[in-house]
Amino acid sequence: MVQSMVREFASREILPAAAQLDHSGTFPQEILKKAAGLGLMGMLVPESYGGTGMDAISYVVAQEELARASAGVQTIITVNNSLVADPIARYGTEAQKRNYLPGLCNGIRLGCYCLTEPSSGSDAMSLSTSARRSGDEWVLRGTKVFVTNGVEADVCIVYARTGPDAGARGISAFIVEKSFPGIAVGKVEKKLGIKCSSTSEILLDDCRVPEDNLLGEPGIGGKIALSTLDGGRLGIAGQAIGIARAALEDSVAYATERLQFGRPIGEFQAIQWMLADMATRIEAARLLMYRAAYVRQQGQRFTKEASMAKLFASETAMWTTHKAVQIHGGYGYLQDYAVERYFRDAKITEIYEGTSEIQRLVIARNILKTRQ
Amino acid sequence: MNIVVCVKQVPDTEAPIRIRPDGSGIDESGLNLVMNYYDEHATEAGLRLKEQFGGSVTLIGVGPERTKEALRTGLAMGADEAILVSDVALLGSDHLGTARVLAAAIKTLPHDLIICGKLSTDDNAAIVGPALAELLGLPQATAIAQLEVDTSGGTVVVHREVEGGVEVLEVPLPALLTVERSLNEPRYPSLPGIMKAKRKEIKTMSLADLGVEVPSVGATAAKSALTRLVPPPKRQAGRMIEEDAEKAVAEIVAFLKNEAKVL
Numbered sequence: 001m002v003q004s005m006v007r008e009f010a011s012r013e014i015l016p017a018a019a020q021l022d023h024s025g026t027f028p029q030e031i032l033k034k035a036a037g038l039g040l041m042g043m044l045v046p047e048s049y050g051g052t053g054m055d056a057i058s059y060v061v062a063q064e065e066l067a068r069a070s071a072g073v074q075t076i077i078t079v080n081n082s083l084v085a086d087p088i089a090r091y092g093t094e095a096q097k098r099n100y101l102p103g104l105c106n107g108i109r110l111g112c113y114c115l116t117e118p119s120s121g122s123d124a125m126s127l128s129t130s131a132r133r134s135g136d137e138w139v140l141r142g143t144k145v146f147v148t149n150g151v152e153a154d155v156c157i158v159y160a161r162t163g164p165d166a167g168a169r170g171i172s173a174f175i176v177e178k179s180f181p182g183i184a185v186g187k188v189e190k191k192l193g194i195k196c197s198s199t200s201e202i203l204l205d206d207c208r209v210p211e212d213n214l215l216g217e218p219g220i221g222g223k224i225a226l227s228t229l230d231g232g233r234l235g236i237a238g239q240a241i242g243i244a245r246a247a248l249e250d251s252v253a254y255a256t257e258r259l260q261f262g263r264p265i266g267e268f269q270a271i272q273w274m275l276a277d278m279a280t281r282i283e284a285a286r287l288l289m290y291r292a293a294y295v296r297q298q299g300q301r302f303t304k305e306a307s308m309a310k311l312f313a314s315e316t317a318m319w320t321t322h323k324a325v326q327i328h329g330g331y332g333y334l335q336d337y338a339v340e341r342y343f344r345d346a347k348i349t350e351i352y353e354g355t356s357e358i359q360r361l362v363i364a365r366n367i368l369k370t371r372q
Numbered sequence: 373m374n375i376v377v378c379v380k381q382v383p384d385t386e387a388p389i390r391i392r393p394d395g396s397g398i399d400e401s402g403l404n405l406v407m408n409y410y411d412e413h414a415t416e417a418g419l420r421l422k423e424q425f426g427g428s429v430t431l432i433g434v435g436p437e438r439t440k441e442a443l444r445t446g447l448a449m450g451a452d453e454a455i456l457v458s459d460v461a462l463l464g465s466d467h468l469g470t471a472r473v474l475a476a477a478i479k480t481l482p483h484d485l486i487i488c489g490k491l492s493t494d495d496n497a498a499i500v501g502p503a504l505a506e507l508l509g510l511p512q513a514t515a516i517a518q519l520e521v522d523t524s525g526g527t528v529v530v531h532r533e534v535e536g537g538v539e540v541l542e543v544p545l546p547a548l549l550t551v552e553r554s555l556n557e558p559r560y561p562s563l564p565g566i567m568k569a570k571r572k573e574i575k576t577m578s579l580a581d582l583g584v585e586v587p588s589v590g591a592t593a594a595k596s597a598l599t600r601l602v603p604p605p606k607r608q609a610g611r612m613i614e615e616d617a618e619k620a621v622a623e624i625v626a627f628l629k630n631e632a633k634v635l
Contacts, residue, residue, distance in 0.1 A: 001441075001448060001561065001569075002563065004406075005448070005561050005562075005566065009560050037562065039563030039564050040563065043563065047564065047567070052563035052564050052567060053567065054563060
């Protein structure tokens with residue numbers, strides 16, 4: 001029922017606007033309001049804090065449906081769910097949960113996740129934004145980049161160095177409101193895809209954060225960041241599969257309608273084999289995603305499974321959209337057909353929340369660890 | 373206001389329909405079944421009245437166990453309760469039989485207003501609603517496109533789209549209405565609604581529970597029976613006339629006269 005509801009919502013409210021949102025790069029305010037009304041902004045948050053308390057499998061099912069219609073809209077939603085509401089629900093104090101979760105779930109607030117810095121991307125734990133104590137406040141200084149929802153968000157999870165320890169152990173997490181003094185939106189990036197979501201710098205110029213806004217214990221920020229990304233990667237897997245499915249569905253329709261040499265191109269084996277491989281890879285990616293979500297909802301560690309799902313799904317999205325453009329031929333290269341958008345949107349899934357290379361590293365480390 | 377909404381489960385209109393080889397019905401294997409679209413509008417109408425005037429919305433369905441999925445959709449939209457009447461003796465019932473069962477079940481419930489879809493998209497009969505009103509001895513208005521309630525007078529004012537205009541009727545409560553799809557835009561079931569619906573119990577009743585005598589419903593009581601179901605004929609490809617204007621006109625006229633026989 002979750003799937004059919006989200007599918008209907010996505011196909012009626014998001015899909016008709018998707019091409020226009022991509023061309024104009026407009027933030028989909030109205031759509032998000034409706035999505036929040038249906039409970040899609042806080043799916044992993046318990047009902048007692050205004051969320052919908054769904055299981056991890058329902059969550060990824062919903063993400064696939066949203067991304068089938070628009071990867072840009074889904075990005076905004078998945079960041080709010082996985083990267084902001086979820087860590088507050090898991091690590092927040094009672095007061096933090098009461099203060100922030102209802103607004104993040106009902107669409108009054110929007111969240112963003114500030115981890116990456118100009119010189120710390122894949123090596124996230126080398127971040128240099130600093131937080132020093134000053135009375136009953138923390139003072140944050142540094143520059144965050146590639147922040148999804150950076151422009152519109154009003155609640156930011158910011159990772160900063162609170163201790164002298166190098167690496168992960170010196171990092172803490174903070175809940176920073178945009179209204180706090182010293183935080184500003186910097187450069188707004190122009191992107192290849194997922195254009196209706198914003199990506200920006202977040203500048204912290206002696207930003208003063210009340211001590212109550214420290215998320216979790218001091219020094220566990222690295223752990224919060226990485227465990228949050230495990231969940232985030234399930235959302236990206238859902239996104240990638242949604243994009244790939246869109247490419248497949250459009251390609252099937254086109255292959256049935258497009259006539260060349262007197263028959264539909266879908267009757268040629270060259271096209272059939274592409275469609276068969278697309279469908280098979282998507283199905284395999286989806287099963288990996290369901291499996292990772294299942295491990296999560298059993299309460300077990302799912303780092304390796306999430307990385308496998310994210311890696312395979314994102315590479316499937318890239319491969320599938322590449323083939324979809326090929327099946328559409330010259331028309332696939334035009335903005336008149338949606339496969340051109342899918343192709344551009346797919347690329348980000350191989351990059352953010354850990355590049356494919358980082359996913360392989362995570363998977364390899366987890367496999368090798370068992371031998372030690 | 374106590375509102376009862378009748379719900380039927382039907383094949384998704386977007387799903388390809390396969391007919392069983394013997395023509396006795398449609399092949400349900402792998403078929404996606406949903407709440408009849410008109411019933412979604414009926415449920416929406418009920419929920420809006422409840423939001424405006426208070427009371428409750430009770431859904432009622434007749435059919436096999438799987439009908440519960442359609443009822444659950446309505447619960448997820450916000451209905452308070454759902455009842456399923458299910459009994460093997462109901463196999464082969466015609467529309468009148470279904471109406472008899474619904475009437476018996478609704479008699480056990482408080483009801484100020486009964487709302488049905490105008491028809492169900494599977495067999496397009498539009499019989500159950502009107503038959504149910506007759507069996508319950510209630511006034512009815514069918515295929516309504518607009519609905520207002522006058523609480524002071526205990527009446528509803530409804531608009532029906534008729535040939536060349538709009539018919540406005542005032543109907544005293546309790547009454548039965550069947551609704552057009554243009555009446556409203558059904559809401560999506562929300563995630564909290566879905567979670568709540570999952571936990572709600574759907575009460576199942578048999579014919580014995582309702583005190584309905586078996587010979588009055590089911591195959592033996594049916595006044596009509598399905599003889600055979602056949603797929604519609606495949607649409608023929610159009611014929612292109614690729615001549616210059618003069619010759620083409622002559623050919624079209626000849627076609628209309630000799631083959632289409634309309635001239």
